[in-house]
Amino acid sequence: MDKTTTFPSALAGFEIEGLTEADAPRLMPLYQSCQDYVVLERGHLPDATVVLEEIQSFPPGRTEADKFVFGLKSATGDIVGMLACDRDYPKEKSWWIALLLIDPAVRGQGVAKTLCGDFFGWLKTQGADCVELAVFAENEAGLRFWEGQGFTSVRTAGPVRIGTKQHSMQVLGRSI
Numbered sequence: 001m002d003k004t005t006t007f008p009s010a011l012a013g014f015e016i017e018g019l020t021e022a023d024a025p026r027l028m029p030l031y032q033s034c035q036d037y038v039v040l041e042r043g044h045l046p047d048a049t050v051v052l053e054e055i056q057s058f059p060p061g062r063t064e065a066d067k068f069v070f071g072l073k074s075a076t077g078d079i080v081g082m083l084a085c086d087r088d089y090p091k092e093k094s095w096w097i098a099l100l101l102i103d104p105a106v107r108g109q110g111v112a113k114t115l116c117g118d119f120f121g122w123l124k125t126q127g128a129d130c131v132e133l134a135v136f137a138e139n140e141a142g143l144r145f146w147e148g149q150g151f152t153s154v155r156t157a158g159p160v161r162i163g164t165k166q167h168s169m170q171v172l173g174r175s176i
């Protein structure tokens with residue numbers, strides 16, 4: 001599985017592309033349109049460092065080889081969503097979702113729900129049996145979204161400092 005790996009999706013009018021560090025500038029417009037989320041996460045507006053940091057950060061024991069960043073491209077070629085994840089964390093056969101970000105212009109249409117459903121279906125074909133993630137306690141909408149996708153609480157985590165913010169987090173998980 002290399003960085004250009006993608007997964008089949010039922011999302012009509014969109015294409016999924018495996019992204020690398022070289023694609024960081026292409027993700028900037030998405031981060032800018034999602035600046036409310038970036039400010040919630042870091043306490044400051046998005047810049048090029050924030051995008052690179054997402055691509056270059058790995059959970060404990062994982063490396064660059066386990067990081068996959070999927071971009072969701074609209075028919076015009078713009079990246080309107082991203083799903084960043086880490087393979088085999090916190091344990092083998094479990095994948096960790098580092099970030100799911102959808103452009104506000106295409107929110108509320110079932111895009112994230114379909115993207116996740118397609119992603120989880122593909123992960124299963126790759127031998128995975130579980131997905132976990134951490135949502136900031138402050139991100140109540142994000143928590144509701146994940147609960148709607150069948151995730152339940154695993155544990156609390158933190159505090160963790162990101163930018164000028166300090167977060168406590170809810171770790172959620174579900175089997176796939």
Ligand SMILES: CC(C)(COP(=O)(O)OP(=O)(O)OC[C@H]1O[C@@H](n2cnc3c(N)ncnc32)[C@H](O)[C@@H]1OP(=O)(O)O)[C@@H](O)C(=O)NCCC(=O)NCCS
Nearest residue numbers: 037099100101102107108109110111112113141142144145
């Ligand atoms: C959370 C996010 C990914 C949802 O994307 P989306 O494409 O608008 O979500 P969908 O349209 O697929 O919604 C799927 C379901 O979640 C619900 N949902 C979506 N956003 C919600 C919100 N803010 N509050 C409550 N429920 C929400 C929808 O009502 C829908 O429910 P249904 O299946 O019963 O109809 C998007 O709002 C986002 O990028 N937010 C900022 C980043 C973030 O918080 N990411 C999650 C933490 S990693």
